[in-house]
Amino acid sequence: MNQIVSIGTSHHVAPVEFREKLAFSDEQLIESLQHLRESHNVHEAVIISTCNRVEVYAVANPHQTVESPIKTLIDFLARFHHIGVETLKKWSYRHHNLGTIQHLFRVTSSLDSMVVGESQILSQVKEAFDISRSAGGAGTVLNRLFPKAFSVGKRIRSETTIASGAVSISYAAVELAKKIFNALEDKTVAIIGAGEMSELTAKHLVANGVSKVIVANRTYERAVKIAEKFKGIPVAYEDDLNFLIDADIVISSTDAPHYLIERQPLAEIMRKRKHRYMFLIDIAVPRDIEPDVSKINHAFLYNIDDLEAVVASNLKERQQEATRAEQIVTEEARRFHDQIQILEVNPTIKALHQQFKEVAETELQACVDKTGLTNTQEAAVASMTQAIVKKLLHHPVTNLRHSVNDGNTDHVQYIHAIQELFALNEIDEKEQE
Amino acid sequence: MHFLFLVTVLVYLAASIFQALYLTIGERSETQTLRSRIALIAFWGTCVGFALLSLFIILWWSRHGHFPMTHWTDSTAFFAWANTLIYIIVVRLTQLRAIGSFVIPVAFVAILISYSFSGNEATLPENLKTYWLVPHVTLILLAYAAFITAFGFGVLYLMAEKKIRQKAHTLFHNLLPSLGASDELGYRCTILGVILLTLGVIVGALWTQYIQEIAWRWLDAKVFLTVVTWVIYVVQIGIRQLWGWRGRKAAYSEIVGFVAVLCTYIGVNLFLDSAHTFR
Structure with missing residues (x-):
């Protein structure tokens, strides 16, 4: 009979020290698939190896009932990676038939991922499946199982909202910018001060179409250095904030102990820029931008807490959606079984x-x-x-x-x-x- | 034909309900699939209503032998038609469906008024039996429809801005167009409305002055209110160009303009006497 089994390890059950020992390179993958098939206990096999998980899916040979197929997989992995069988059992999970199907569907639906709803896993599994297939690992059963898993993954992403809503600060900022501006293409972003978060946000904004980057710093040399990364325009500022006249999105993260942008001067700048919208993101602690700035017409101010609240509510939303997605997975797995x-x-x-x-x-x-x-x-x-x-x-x-x-x-x-x-x-x- | 009209009214009612549901149905995400279905029904329902209404207007025209715009029945029916036309164009061009939640209910009310007056159709006075009437009334009613769409975008802007300032992030928020989009489209509709209104008034003026040789009557209530409406919109455009009056202020002035349109279109007929009053 067709027995579908799997063994795997992921960030849920094992630390990186163990996962890295179990990881397969592409060459190793092909080699090990051949080994597996030579063992005669396994009819078909697919191996997935990403930084968060290593999993082997196999279909047992129906004419071979001496040894359990899971034992074959454990022995094989232990031998291939020189790991003790007991250690392997301790840090891994094993599934059988319906359990295997359900687990794979959860993986492709990103329900088993570190961040629920992430999109990478689907393409990673696709890639792994392609390699296994070209190495001759997949047969009648796995050639049905994996494509089904991909379509379940897609179904869940389109029928639930587990994949929507930004779950990082920088993406939340991009999403907000899209709520304010009609199009980001002709917009300018200004980064004040340095910092990983502000550079990351600027990077995402550029990827989403923002065409001009202004990099402002107290010293011109530092501004030039950071501006190189974005092909941006370096600006040195003292008390003169006139470079803000051109800025539609302002990301501030200096270590200044006092407010850098205050309401009165900004109102003047807003007048000079003919009251075009300005989206200000203050990720500095202590804050760089006076909170009263948000009272100016067409100036929208978000600080680090506001953005974190957006991320938290999106994460909560995804968690709630995950319950619904689990139901779909269970239903689809049973049907496929x-x-x-x-x-x-x-x-x-x-x-x-x-x-x-x-x-x-x-x-x-x-x-x-x-x-x-x-x-x-x-x-x-x-x-x-x-x-x-x-x-x-x-x-x-x-x-x-x-x-x-x-x-x-x-x-x-x-x-x-x-x-x-x-x-x-x-x-x-x-x-x- | 009466039956056709009744069906049209009912289709518009259904479409309005779905349009309103689209924005108001629960913010929970379970409703997402449901919502996209509602959006489809709302849009295509509106298109069906539009087709039926077009048919009705054509039949009306061929039966009465004159352009359907001189009485409550035909005028409001045509107004609803113009409204829907602009809605369909906007949704086709921008995919911003939320605007339908404001515009289509307005069209429904118009068509309902039209239906309730449909019994007593007056004959057309001799002096109105002219083709000059066609562009005059068409242009002005299309202008009204554009102003009402601008009003819709104004309201959408205010709703979205409130959400952004409150920092409240819900699914509902995702349905609203971005501030920039609402603002820009509201502005474009305003400009379109002003152009159409200007042309319509010019046609009307030429017609009375040169064809009928009637002296220009400034004191005609409808003419006066139309000029007021026109000034409101032109001032709004001017201020925006000169001092960047956009966003919230533009939204408010779009709402004020909408009130002026209502006064001109409906108020005059109800409370004041004018050469334009429907009889």
């Missing part, structure tokens, strides 16, 4: 039909030869035998299909029983000969 099992019973049903049909045809032919029926009579007898075959098989076939949908493994025993009782395997083997 049933489909795979139906696939398992199909060959038996087909063989059963084939056998009955052959018996009926042989007997019919014998009868015709013996009695010399007329054409009409022959046709009548033929359709009668067909009807008998159909009716005889109706209940066993329907019940076999139902046994799959019950969700337990009864059908496996049924298949065995039917194959034994009707000697279906012997026919198969004869055909193969």
Whole structure:
């Protein structure tokens, strides 16, 4: 029978020291897939190796029942990476059939990711699957499972909002800018002071279309140095803030102990820039921008706490959405599991039909030869035998299909029983000969 | 034809409800799929209503033999038509669906007024049986529709600005156009409205002066109020160009302009006597 199993480790269960030991390079990946298939216990295999997770998905060889397929995977990983079996068991999770399907769907839906809703994982798994497939690792089952997992991942991203809303300060700033300005393309951003956060935000803004960057610093040399990163315009300021006249978005993160931008001077600047909107982001502590600035018409001020609140509410939203996404995953995994099992019973049903049909045809032919029926009579007898075959098989076939949908493994025993009782395997083997 | 009109009214009612639902339905994200369905129904429902209304207007025209704009029934029906036309154009060009939540209910009210007056249709006075009437009334009603769209964007601007200042981030916020977009589109609709209104007034003036040779009547209530409306909008555009009066102030003036339009269009007919009064 098709047994889908998986073993893996991720940031949820293991520290980076362990994950890095288990990681595969692309070459190792291809090599290990070949090893796995040579072991004869594993029919198909796909390996995913990213910085947060290493996972092996495998389909057990149906004719090999001596050793559990999970044990094969554990032994293989232990040998390949020179890790003790006990350590591996301690830092990993193992899934079986429905559990495996559900786990993979959770992974591609980013429900298992560090940041729920992130988009990278889907393409990482796709890449890993492509490598495994080109190395000949995937077969009938995994070639169905992975594409299904990708479509579940896409479905969840479009039907729930787990992937929407910025979850970092810098992205939150970009999103807010988009709420204020019609288009970012012709806008100018000014960075005052230095700092990782402000540079990152400016970078994201440029990636979203902002065309001009002004870098202001107390010393001109430092301004030039930072401006190089953005092809920006360096400005040195003392008390003169006139460079703000051109700035639509202002990110301030100096270590000045007092307010750098105060309400009165800014109101004057706003007048000079004909009251075009200005979005001010104050990520300095102590703050650089007087809070009263937000009372100026068309000036919108957000400080670090405001942005963090936006991020927190987005994260909370994603968490709530995750519950809904889990439901979809469970539902889809169950459906896929049933489909795979139906696939398992199909060959038996087909063989059963084939056998009955052959018996009926042989007997019919014998009868015709013996009695010399007329054409009409022959046709009548033929359709009668067909009807008998159909009716005889109706209940066993329907019940076999139902046994799959019950969700337990009864059908496996049924298949065995039917194959034994009707000697279906012997026919198969004869055909193969 | 009466049946067609009734169906149109009902389609507009349904479309208005869906348009309003689009903005008001819960802020929770479970409703996201539902909301996108509502948005589709609202938009296409409006398009169906628009098609029916167009058909109705054409039939009306061919039956009465004159352009349908001299009475409550036909005038408001045409106004609703103009309103919907501008809505469809704006949504097609900008994808900013939220505007429908304001514009389509207005169109519905107009069409409802039209329906409730549809029994008593007056015959057209002799002096109005002229093709001059067509551009005059069309231009002015299209101008009104543009002003109402501008009003819608003004309200959207104020709502979005409030959200940004409150630092309240909800899904609702994501449905509103950005401040820049609302402001810009409101402005463009205002300009469009002023151009159309100016042309409409010029056509009207030429018609009375040169064709009918009637002296210009400044004291006609509708003419006077139209001039007031025109001045409000032109001043608004001027101030914006000179001193950058945009955003909240522009939104407020779009709302004031809307009130002026209402006075001119409906108020005159109800409370004042004028050569333009519907009879």
